Amino acid sequence: MYVCMYVCIDQMVREALRDDRKVMMTKSSSIDLVTQTDQKVEQLIIKSVKEKFPTHRFIGEESVAAGEPCDLTDFPTWIIDPIDGTTNFVHAFPFVAVSIGFCVNKQCEFGVVYSCLQDQMFTARRGRGAFCNGEPLQVSTEEDISRSIIATEFGSNRETEAIDRMFSSLRKIVCIPVQGVRSAGSAAVNMCLVASGCVEAYYEIGIHVWDVAAGSLLVTEAGGVLMDVEGGVVDLMSRRIIAANNRTLAERIVKEIDSFSPTRDDAPLPKQ
């Protein structure tokens, strides 16, 4: 099932990148884009999984956008971002990923991130390590943030308060100084870069559970850590995350972040 699904998705994304990168609609803001490929890939994944596991549940980015609940329960749940980096996809910027996390009892059991244009299949199973195209992954051993590259994203929220806090955090982190700041334009790819040891840490406020479910397992199985931006235990529904190679760097980043709390992914939908 999985090989067939992968081949279909790979072909679907590559053909769409060539022939149809049109924006179909926007969601939370004019720059929160959706394409037909986002929807077609998510439908293909859900259909393929349902055929084999009809009782399983799903949290899919585009299904939630269409009104499906975003509740992570103890049931076996597939957490899907069909195209992570949709803005990149629309612009043919080469970091476009498909991210699938599988959770039971609210714990990720395996995660897959396929970085389409790099043809890199990142995989992790809880307790069994993280891999890229079958090669084991290990986070960076760097303990000194002034010798690190940090990744972050600005998301699609342009509210003044949020932007002010994001740029205040960014300024403080840049001026530590760190050796570099990067934005792949995809949370999942940023987390794969942490798991691969290319980037020491990634943080973002504004992500969704589907952006980071698979990547969170890749990071921890590669020896890294996850932390809330205020230093506590990460909550994948809180829309805030730090994924780092070690606690030292994660705690250092916490000191510089002006945090805020977006509406949670599992917040009750506003009454109609």
Ligand SMILES: O=P(O)(O)O[C@H]1[C@H](O)[C@@H](O)[C@H](O)[C@@H](O)[C@@H]1O
């Ligand atoms: O491309 P998406 O699946 O929408 O995820 C993006 C998100 O749109 C953007 O706002 C975040 O900053 C990125 O980290 C996500 O990957």
Ligand SMILES: [Mg+2]
């Ligand atoms: Mg995403």
Ligand SMILES: [Mg+2]
């Ligand atoms: Mg997406």
